[in-house]
Amino acid sequence: MENCNEMFDVIVVGAGIMGSCTAYQTAKHGKKTLLLEQFDFLHHRGSSHGESRTIRATYPEEYYPKMVLESAKLWEEAEAEVGYKVYFKTSQFDMGPSNKKALQATISSCQKNKIPIRVLDHNQVHKELLGKFRLTEDWIGVVNEYGGVIKPTKAVSMFQTLAIKNGARLMDNMEVVDILKEDDGNHNEDDDAVAVLVCTRNGQRFWGKKCVVTVGAWMKKLVKKVTSAGGGGGLITLPIQPLETTVYYWKIKPGHEDEFKIESGFPTFASYGEPYIYGTPSLEFPGMIKIAVHGGRPCEPDERTWAASAVALSALREWIQSKFGDLVESSGPVLTQSCMYSMTPDEDFVIDFLGGEFGKDVLVAGGFSGHGFKMAPIIGRILADLAIDNQAKNVELKHFSIKRFEGNSKGNAKDFDDQVN
Numbered sequence: 001m002e003n004c005n006e007m008f009d010v011i012v013v014g015a016g017i018m019g020s021c022t023a024y025q026t027a028k029h030g031k032k033t034l035l036l037e038q039f040d041f042l043h044h045r046g047s048s049h050g051e052s053r054t055i056r057a058t059y060p061e062e063y064y065p066k067m068v069l070e071s072a073k074l075w076e077e078a079e080a081e082v083g084y085k086v087y088f089k090t091s092q093f094d095m096g097p098s099n100k101k102a103l104q105a106t107i108s109s110c111q112k113n114k115i116p117i118r119v120l121d122h123n124q125v126h127k128e129l130l131g132k133f134r135l136t137e138d139w140i141g142v143v144n145e146y147g148g149v150i151k152p153t154k155a156v157s158m159f160q161t162l163a164i165k166n167g168a169r170l171m172d173n174m175e176v177v178d179i180l181k182e183d184d185g186n187h188n189e190d191d192d193a194v195a196v197l198v199c200t201r202n203g204q205r206f207w208g209k210k211c212v213v214t215v216g217a218w219m220k221k222l223v224k225k226v227t228s229a230g231g232g233g234g235l236i237t238l239p240i241q242p243l244e245t246t247v248y249y250w251k252i253k254p255g256h257e258d259e260f261k262i263e264s265g266f267p268t269f270a271s272y273g274e275p276y277i278y279g280t281p282s283l284e285f286p287g288m289i290k291i292a293v294h295g296g297r298p299c300e301p302d303e304r305t306w307a308a309s310a311v312a313l314s315a316l317r318e319w320i321q322s323k324f325g326d327l328v329e330s331s332g333p334v335l336t337q338s339c340m341y342s343m344t345p346d347e348d349f350v351i352d353f354l355g356g357e358f359g360k361d362v363l364v365a366g367g368f369s370g371h372g373f374k375m376a377p378i379i380g381r382i383l384a385d386l387a388i389d390n391q392a393k394n395v396e397l398k399h400f401s402i403k404r405f406e407g408n409s410k411g412n413a414k415d416f417d418d419q420v421n
């Protein structure tokens with residue numbers, strides 16, 4: 001075992017978007033920060049790689065829009081600091097059957113959060129969106145200005161660059177296999193003699209005053225391992241299920257390519273049907289549009305099939321044919337990319353102190369359930385505040401606690417149907 005004698009203020013484990021935003025924030029606060037990643041930086045085996053993520057403020061839960069709007073500012077601040085763009089604005093278009101509870105909840109959540117929206121019937125949608133989306137009479141559309149596309153791999157790279165610029169140390173090919181509370185042998189001069197020891201598979205040991213675990217789909221496995229030694233709080237099994245999912249790109253019919261671009265006013269969109277389908281304008285690959293299903297199949301993060309889902313494909317073909325008619329080739333996608341979700345039973349995040357023997361010294365942030373990317377900058381700030389001051393500022397975290405699952409496997413109660421079944 002190689003012992004690093006330095007004491008870090010914060011060690012962040014996992015360099016996806018959440019870990020990279022956290023390391024940036026702690027470094028920016030002048031804290032000595034170490035970010036450890038098990039694979040190469042910017043790898044494609046987790047959840048934060050690829051070419052596009054939607055940013056939208058339309059959520060049926062009332063607690064997300066505020067976080068999205070705050071994040072939108074932080075995305076722009078980071079862009080200004082680094083000097084290039086990762087966030088491309090457009091409007092957001094939500095659609096679904098007018099009696100769909102989740103869509104009705106979204107409308108009321110926007111109203112409560114003072115997010116200006118326009119609710120349109122199928123004729124108005126046809127007019128307003130220049131005949132792009134064909135809705136049946138029983139469907140409505142909801143338009144608002146807070147949509148857009150974020151480029152994920154570029155965004156992770158941006159926050160890692162900014163973390164380094166602010167003094168953080170970043171190390172890849174460092175798989176963390178254990179996190180312990182140990183006597184630090186006086187490394188930690190300002191505090192008591194106990195600190196957090198982070199051990200990697202290749203035999204390195206790093207000391208930290210605080211540790212933030214942001215390991216995506218590996219969260220349940222790592223937390224189980226770390227708490228299995230039988231210390232103070234005993235074994236913790238977080239209800240975070242990895243799902244394997246696929247992103248699909250479809251060919252726009254010749255002559256219509258420009259109509260699907262942001263410059264032509266094409267929005268990011270979500271369809272509240274069965275299944276929930278989402279998409280982004282034609283941006284990253286010319287002449288193609290991304291349309292995919294929210295959800296996937298359970299997997300072990302290290303034993304994936306990487307294969308597309310036949311069920312999702314058949315639903316997508318039908319949806320594209322009914323909504324875009326002759327404008328998009330619906331017989332099959334032309335490009336696919338594999339990715340992973342980390343699902344919680346209520347699709348809400350887990351952001352909390354690990355507790356037990358680790359008390360407030362180890363934090364976990366995971367279970368982002370296929371919708372966390374847009375909020376990564378605020379999540380990084382929350383985690384930095386929790387690591388530095390033990391409390392978050394101007395944000396309510398009760399919906400994200402580990403405790404919500406105690407004696408209640410479903411977590412937060414919701415008065416609308418699940419998005420992922």
Ligand SMILES: Cc1cc2nc3c(=O)[nH]c(=O)nc-3n(C[C@H](O)[C@H](O)[C@H](O)COP(=O)(O)OP(=O)(O)OC[C@H]3O[C@@H](n4cnc5c(N)ncnc54)[C@H](O)[C@@H]3O)c2cc1C
Nearest residue numbers: 014016018038046047048054176216339368371372373374
């Ligand atoms: C197909 C798809 C589409 C999505 N669309 C959207 C969208 O439109 N809008 C949106 O807001 N969100 C979206 N999301 C969700 C969003 O991408 C995720 O919520 C987010 O990327 C999660 O980031 P993370 O940092 O938690 O996880 P990850 O990116 O997986 O990062 C975790 C990192 O930890 C590392 N790690 C794991 N174990 C260890 C260990 N033991 N030691 C060291 N390192 C370790 C991993 O290698 C990985 O790099 C989508 C996700 C997918 C898959």
